[in-house]
Amino acid sequence: GAVVSQHPSRVICKSGTSVKIECRSLDFQATTMFWYRQFPKQSLMLMATSNEGSKATYEQGVEKDKFLINHASLTLSTLTVTSAHPEDSSFYICSARDHSMNTEAFFGQGTRLTVV
Amino acid sequence: GIQVEQSPPDLILQEGANSTLRCNFSDSVNNLQWFHQNPWGQLINLFYIPSGTKQNGRLSATTVATERYSLLYISSSQTTDSGVYFCAVDWSNTGKLIFGQGTTLQVKP
16 A cells, blocks of 8 residues: 655654654655544544645644644645644644545554643 | 444454444545554554445455445454554545544453
8 A cells, every 4th residue: 555654753842842743655646635633542633634735724623823734745744833832742643645546545653742 | 514433432352253343424425444543553544445345354344335334344353453443434535534433442362
């Protein structure tokens, strides 16, 4: 299957700082990537759709100014958590689908963010 | 929006036993996927199954799109099968997935 790589896998940052998470499709091109958040013992919730070359689309209740998304190429999307607070601590995971095949979505390894 | 419900929420099995996990969805979907989330959080693709039946080793899945449900069968369970199983649906055919709440499976030796 297609490979999606996410980095870093784990990060600890201080309150008030920003953290950038990268999501790469390694063997296919993705015009669209997706960012999800998962709190402990809960399911995955879609945060936003990252669109190559245009603005991201955010789900209701997700602050676009806090979660900055950039999709500058067909293989890379980044999520920046700005001015992080302890309540932003969570598991963030991205997904992508080969836009030429239009089939299943594949997920990165996820990033566990802890804000202290 | 579309609702995705999984059952049971928790399941404990003895090694070697069989099990069936269910996923109900409230509206027509273009795609449906089953995932296994391992203890490190990685989502492992099990099946891409918008309709029909597929088998992969000890696992198989069936989706009856007209009745809006999918089933995941695990046979001869092993301790390594433990973890959370999610079904997720794509109603818009964009790759955007709506997840169920998951079934937490524990297989005891």
